[in-house]
Amino acid sequence: MKLGFILGEVGTGLRRNLSMVVSVVLVTFISLTFVGTAALMQMQITQMKGYWYDKVQVAIYLCGEHNESSNCTEGAVTEGQRGEIESMLGSSAVKPYVDNFEYESKEQALAHFQEQFENSSMSETVTAEQLPESFRVSLVDPEKYQIIKELFSSTDGVDVVVDQRELLEKIFSIINIASFVAIGIAGVMILCAVLLVGTTIRLSAYLRRRETGIMRLVGASKSSLQLPFVLEGIIAALVGALLASGVLWAAVRFLVDEKLAIEYKDTAFISTGEVLIVAPWLILLGVVLAGVSSLVTLRRYLKV
Amino acid sequence: MIRFENVTMVYDQKSRLGSENARPGLDDVTIEIDRGDFAFLVGASGSGKSTFLRLILREIVATGGSVHVAGQNVARIPSWRVPKLRRGIGVVFQDFRLLPQKNVFENVAFAMQVVGESRSAIRDHVPQVLKLVGLEGKEKRQPDELSGGEQQRVAIARAIANKPQILLADEPTGNLDPATSVGIMNVLDRINQNGTTVLMATHDDGIVNSMRRRVVELSLGKIMRDEVAGEYTSMIPVINQDGTRELRQANHGTWQKPPAGSQAFAPFDTEDDMP
Numbered sequence: 001m002k003l004g005f006i007l008g009e010v011g012t013g014l015r016r017n018l019s020m021v022v023s024v025v026l027v028t029f030i031s032l033t034f035v036g037t038a039a040l041m042q043m044q045i046t047q048m049k050g051y052w053y054d055k056v057q058v059a060i061y062l063c064g065e066h067n068e069s070s071n072c073t074e075g076a077v078t079e080g081q082r083g084e085i086e087s088m089l090g091s092s093a094v095k096p097y098v099d100n101f102e103y104e105s106k107e108q109a110l111a112h113f114q115e116q117f118e119n120s121s122m123s124e125t126v127t128a129e130q131l132p133e134s135f136r137v138s139l140v141d142p143e144k145y146q147i148i149k150e151l152f153s154s155t156d157g158v159d160v161v162v163d164q165r166e167l168l169e170k171i172f173s174i175i176n177i178a179s180f181v182a183i184g185i186a187g188v189m190i191l192c193a194v195l196l197v198g199t200t201i202r203l204s205a206y207l208r209r210r211e212t213g214i215m216r217l218v219g220a221s222k223s224s225l226q227l228p229f230v231l232e233g234i235i236a237a238l239v240g241a242l243l244a245s246g247v248l249w250a251a252v253r254f255l256v257d258e259k260l261a262i263e264y265k266d267t268a269f270i271s272t273g274e275v276l277i278v279a280p281w282l283i284l285l286g287v288v289l290a291g292v293s294s295l296v297t298l299r300r301y302l303k304v
Numbered sequence: 305m306i307r308f309e310n311v312t313m314v315y316d317q318k319s320r321l322g323s324e325n326a327r328p329g330l331d332d333v334t335i336e337i338d339r340g341d342f343a344f345l346v347g348a349s350g351s352g353k354s355t356f357l358r359l360i361l362r363e364i365v366a367t368g369g370s371v372h373v374a375g376q377n378v379a380r381i382p383s384w385r386v387p388k389l390r391r392g393i394g395v396v397f398q399d400f401r402l403l404p405q406k407n408v409f410e411n412v413a414f415a416m417q418v419v420g421e422s423r424s425a426i427r428d429h430v431p432q433v434l435k436l437v438g439l440e441g442k443e444k445r446q447p448d449e450l451s452g453g454e455q456q457r458v459a460i461a462r463a464i465a466n467k468p469q470i471l472l473a474d475e476p477t478g479n480l481d482p483a484t485s486v487g488i489m490n491v492l493d494r495i496n497q498n499g500t501t502v503l504m505a506t507h508d509d510g511i512v513n514s515m516r517r518r519v520v521e522l523s524l525g526k527i528m529r530d531e532v533a534g535e536y537t538s539m540i541p542v543i544n545q546d547g548t549r550e551l552r553q554a555n556h557g558t559w560q561k562p563p564a565g566s567q568a569f570a571p572f573d574t575e576d577d578m579p
Contacts, residue, residue: 002417002420002422002423005417005418210401210403211403211414213401214401214403214414214415214418214462215418216387216390217361217390217395218390218391218394218414218415218418218419218462218463218465218466219387219388219389219390219391219392219418219419219466220387220418220419221384221387222383222384222387224418224420
């Protein structure tokens, strides 16, 4: 069986069955776009974790004038209390867990705050007095946060111990939920795509039963009978996968690279490079699904 | 070339007819058709002619006995080798089965393309085959521009394009007028003289009577007679079980109207196989 002949048959099939082929392309396109979106969201989480986990610290906020925490009943933290906390952080019980720590005064806190919210009107109304002083502790193992929390929560002069990772985890869980939703939608859409490929191939085989009947009788091999149909399904799915990859690339390029990444300079975002990693897998997934579902259909509807 | 040994074919009542009537198919048939033979297969509708042809092509597998084609027991051929068997067998039908969107040349070339012949081989061979069936100069015609007889010639050309050793013809003249039928028979005769074994199922008594070739008559799945140079209707008196003698006629009394909704299925009909 010559390649040219098979491709000619594929062309005939695609032309005769155009509306079904278009629907396969669209359904594959949508479903793979969702799969790709979910994958990219997971990559975004990984990216942010890598970026932030190095920077996030445990913040030990010290009592200010008006704190109502049980440790702060005696008003603002005193010099002595601050010294005691500092020596505790350097003590042999705590030292193994602590990578390094530094003190942040009210003035420094204000500077950070203004830097972080430089576009917001808030930065002008906030004064140093409103912000707490704190110790910023980097842990050797960020997972051991509980130990620091237990040790310092009940110490006099400590208002509250905050693991900044908790804030990030909230963001991550939102992204996670979004990617599960995307996966769920993708699952349903992929099921649609598989069934639709099956139906399309079945219809195509029916439209060409005259040819295949003759091919059988003159001794066409199983592969040469089935290959044109399988290729038909695969080509449609391939077009869908390429569309999905293109749309994902464009979305990342124009929404993330050119908008989010510029607006939030201090956050790590995925870029088109990640799309290039995801795209081949999407294409492979599309091709494999279409190939398998058309082969299964042909086993039933195109006997040799 | 073709040998049937005690071949019995019982169709599954449930799947084919959906009724209680068991179709006869074939019942303990033993026969041999030699290389280069030209044989007519006659008998009423439902007598087993199509079953006979389908067994040779291994479209179906006998429920009993064995079918040998070109020395091989077809039931033992693994399914992936069946295409090879079929390349050695050409088939012609009553309804021609040409591809309407392909012209004469392409219809014949299709059979060769399917089995992977090179373009140059196709270019060389197709005109020769068309010449053999008497269609020189009509390569570019579309099937709907041809007469019935010409269409059947194209179908024959396609059937022999891959130089099969056996040519099966299932009522090839069934849709043609007598004069055109004679032309088709001349083509089949020419092919037979080139060494191809021809087996033709037919209802056309004029042709059978004038050709004087081997005649095998089937009735209800059994071989009723097998004559070297026979006629459509047997000249040999048959002694019935009650001792009376009569001239048995091929179509006499054996044809029964099939029960409603259970029409005897069309041979080789792939058209209806799809849901």
